[in-house]
Amino acid sequence: MTEVTMQDAVQRLVNNDTANTQKITSLERQLDDLVKSFEDYRVQNEETTKNQIQALSDSLMERLHSLQNLTESNQEANNIKLKQLELDRTNDMDRVFEKLDAITRTMNAYPQTMKIKETKSEQQSIGRDVDTRTTIGADNITTPINRRPYGTIPYSTETETQRHTTAAQSLALNGIRHSIIVPPASAAPAFHGKHNESPTQFLIRVEEYAESVHAWDSDTLLKGISQFLRDSALEWHCQLRFSPNRPETWCEFKEAFLAQFNSPVRKARQEQEWHECKQKENETINEFLVRLRALWREQKPKESESDLVKHLFCRMRNDLLNMLGVRRDASLEEVIYEVQQIEDVLYRRAKGERLTKQLKQASYRDDSTGAKRNNAFHPRGATSRQNQDDQYNNYTSGRNFQINTVTPNYYPRNRNTIKTNTNLKPLMGS
Structure with missing residues (x-):
């Protein structure tokens, strides 16, 4: 440890203070530079962000305007198409109504035309008949023919007109045939409020x-x-x-x-x-x-x-x-x-019984027809072959020439009975 004087110590303190002051000043200067650089960066970023936001907003507005213009143009085109379709439909309906009117007029005029032609032909035939009767003379009397009075033209009745009008008409429209069916007015239901109505x-x-x-x-x-x-x-x-x-x-x-x-x-x-x-x-x-x-x-x-x-x-x-x-x-x-x-099952059973009954009746008719034919071949006998056999059996069993009983016919197909005469003679010798 060295000893220094008071003056040297003071000088050292002054030098240290000066050095510290310089360091502090340098640090302050650096801090000011940092603050300034931060401020400049902030301002620059602010302007950049603002410019980006403005550019994005401008692009969005341009896109919205373009979409709006496109929508308006599409709407105008659709309106034009709709108007054209409506006009075409109106024209098609007009043509359909014109064809319907023409068909109706034709249907109404056709019977009248045919009747007029028929009337003219009848008039011509009447004229020819008159000329023929005139040339033949007054001695020959001809029978007049009943014809329709001259000048009468029959018209179609209201029922026929309604029938022609309500009939289904098939019309060709744009290459496609459409059937138009007009229902009659009588098909609509009606309720009068009476007790017998449901x-x-x-x-x-x-x-x-x-x-x-x-x-x-x-x-x-x-x-x-x-x-x-x-x-x-x-x-x-x-x-x-x-x-x-x-x-x-x-x-x-x-x-x-x-x-x-x-x-x-x-x-x-x-x-x-x-x-x-x-x-x-x-x-x-x-x-x-x-x-x-x-x-x-x-x-x-x-x-x-x-x-x-x-x-x-x-x-x-x-x-x-x-x-x-x-x-x-x-x-x-x-x-x-x-x-x-x-x-x-019941229907088939009844049908079978009915057929059986018909067959029995047909067989009975055949037997009756055969008996009539036998009577035709034996004019002196008044009875059939079966009845003659029954009479013979009664004669041989009783051995008596007088028979006063009613002899039934036991054949199943013929249930007629005969009454013999009291003066009946034997058919065969004893």
């Missing part, structure tokens, strides 16, 4: 007619149901439209319709028919099932098909029920199939 059957018919002919849904049918109503039913519908309980759906209308027109008189008659519903003698199981099911739906709307099978067992013919071999819990299809097989 409201359930009318509802089923009007639903099928509206769907098949007009392609209506339930809402459209509810709005147009008045077209199928008449008399008191139409009056009821008009009152129902202005009532606060006006039905909003087709199901609600059907409930109100059935509640209105399923009268107590009709219910009582149907109830009586239900209690008296039995299968008839010559009624098949299919025919009876249709009649039974119609009454069953009216009288037992909450029952199932198994209940219908029970009613069928109770109401079918006894001969079918005794031959039926299905179980009591069988389905309706199984019961119907089994009964149809039984009906087929």
Whole structure:
């Protein structure tokens, strides 16, 4: 350890302080440079990011504009195509209507043209007949021919016109033949509200007619149901439209319709028919099932098909029920199939009996014809060969010339009886 003076120590401290100050200044300068570089980098990145976002936004906007322009152009093209299709369809319909009008005019004019030609030919023939009668003279009397009066031209009746109009017309349109069928007006169902009309059957018919002919849904049918109503039913519908309980759906209308027109008189008659519903003698199981099911739906709307099978067992013919071999819990299809097989067996049996009876009758007629022929070859005898044999047997058994009994004919094919004369002489010598 060396000893230094106070001046050297102070000088060393000053030098160390100066060196530390320089180092601190250098560090501060480096820190300032780092902060500046960071700030410059941040600013540069900010501008770059902003430019990228702006470029991306511009590209998206350009793409959106291009898509919008493409959509507008496609829409315009589609509108043009739709207008062209509508125009073509209108032109096609006009051509169809023109052809229909031409066909209708031709059909209406054809009978008139033929009648006019027939009238002209009749007039010419009448003129020739008049000339012929004039040349022959007044001595020859000719019978006049009944002909249509002069100047009368028969026209086609309204029924014929409707028949021609409602017939199916086949028209060629753009190389394709289309069949146009116009249904007659009488095919539409109608309901008058009478006691003998079935409201359930009318509802089923009007639903099928509206769907098949007009392609209506339930809402459209509810709005147009008045077209199928008449008399008191139409009056009821008009009152129902202005009532606060006006039905909003087709199901609600059907409930109100059935509640209105399923009268107590009709219910009582149907109830009586239900209690008296039995299968008839010559009624098949299919025919009876249709009649039974119609009454069953009216009288037992909450029952199932198994209940219908029970009613069928109770109401079918006894001969079918005794031959039926299905179980009591069988389905309706199984019961119907089994009964149809039984009906087929009974039909074949009855057919065989009928053929046997016809053969017996034919054989009987043949025997009768043979007997008549034998009588034709024996004019002095009034009886056939079989009756003569019976008379001979009676004669030989009694040995008496007087026979006062009625002698039956025991041949199976001929059951006629004869009464012999009291003065009958023997056919053969004793």
